[in-house]
Amino acid sequence: MKQLFSSAIRLIRFLLISVIITSPVRAEDVNHSEARTLRESGKILPLETILEKSKAFRQGEAIDTELERDNGMLVYEIEVLDDQGRVWELEFDATNGDLLELELDD
Template structure:
């Protein structure tokens, strides 16, 4: 499974990101430009509706041939949640307490 860590440049919205490599960033950009995945900002809106809180981490992974955004979100009660959203349409695939 190929992991892509996306740059998170939404000041005030996301925690600082760690980049796997410039190649990963370029690949994510190409996928977005080709229409294969939604922009992070769009999927972030879906994730926030599903689970309000502070986003701690975002990853883009390819699972069984499908790109998935994985989010870790800290809610107001201090609970960390794991969400997986389909990178093509933002549909919530997994929503569980971490």
């Protein structure tokens, strides 16, 4: 009986770890009120600063912007439509403006 119980515990642990490892990490949008508070406190850069920085990486029209909490990090996500009609997604660290990711959106 003790061996059966021990096997069941190992199986449960394995299943829990599998769920944790395979679960996608999702970014959580920051609402307008919190974004304003973060900006006013100096914890994040203004969106205008990030939009200017984005031009150094991809020219075009910013068609969407979001401030998200991603893995505990505050991230600006900017979508830029270029002259060829392609949409680029740029992610910046909201606290210092560093480019984190640049990819062509499918």
